[in-house]
Amino acid sequence: MIKKTTYILLSSFFTCAVLAFIEHGIEINYVIKTVCKISFFFIVVWVYMKLFKDFHFKQVLALSKMGRREWLKVMILGISSAGIVLAAYLLFLPQIDLNLIQQDLTDRLGITATGFIFVGIYVSFGNSLLEEYFFRGFIFFNLPRKWGYIYSPLLFASYHIPMIMLWFTAEIILICFIGLWVIGLVFQLVNEKNRTIWASWIIHICADLMIIIIGLNLFY
Template identity: 35%
Template sequence: MKYYIILIVIINCIIMSMVDAIIMPPYFVKSFIKVLLFTVVPITFYIKSKDDSLRTMFIPKMNGIIFSFVIGVIIFFVITASYFGFKNIFDFSNVTTSLTEDIGVNVDNFMFVFIYINFINSFLEEFFFRGFAFLTLKRYVNKKFCYIFSSLTFALYHVAMIFTWVSPILVALAVLGLFIGGIIFDYINDRYENIYASWIIHMFANLGINTVGFILFTTIS
């Protein structure tokens, strides 16, 4: 089973990266493809293999939810404060151009994208990278490998989306941050055995990033 999970994660990340960086369909089409790859394919695996981790990863634990809410709020303020701290050091002007030309995000549809990324996209990624590629995979292989594999694929997957947005230095820093964030998310899920805790933190992180995006659209566009 472990080889099926590893192959599914790698292949789906490659396909989604090609969609993001090469094919670049309209945002709605890209989102539909992501739903298929990050939910339908793993669920098919669960049905075929009769693995019950799909059920257990959706059992909430209130202490984990409260903890994640507090951490999420802190992360939101760290992200937004970091933008204001570094905006005079790094050039962020290419972000809005890349979002419009490469992804099709603009001022008119930004609020739709804002809501989708914060709630739906964060769930898709948590289910796929933390639920499927970590909580389920760790049933079959060494836990240390699961930490590295889940976090590394999560970080590298995002390169296709951000490599044209900012300078290579910022891309490298973003990938490092995503890898460390993935490790932290995996640890939280490992502790609480569900994806709700990391999903809440992920939502707040996306909220912070999208708040910065909104600021950029309103000040640069």
């Protein structure tokens, strides 16, 4: 167990540190950064599977683990998460420079108005699955429970900060960090009973869809 825990902690921390460096240390577009993220996440999980042989890619994706009541609860939480995102946006809008965000997306990440639509679809459905699989399906489910509840949401929150650090003030970034940490805890709570990532993924999709809908204002 110690070896498994050590591997998960070190490999996931290293991966997120490298991704943070790639985010700002190398001038590459969003597509290449996405390929790097997918590759690093896959390699970390694949190596774990080869070393310890107690985890399989499919085991956290089993639909049979979700009952009707769970799906209803998830949908309510998903709609609520979208509402919270919208409320937070409206609350902090006076402190947000939308032109700065749009310029960063275009200049640094190479995202155009047309490209934003495709990026939005990927972020909402593909990237959300990738993150849920890595942070909840892999890290949380394979760490000792106490370690999982401490480490996974902290890493999840920290991993997002480099992506938004040029967009907001220090105060808003701190609020985002706390919010992401709380979200990480909630995602783990809704997943823990059935040991599948479907619940958190659906909620994650709803939140990301609202973010993308809001983001359309940047280009249209």
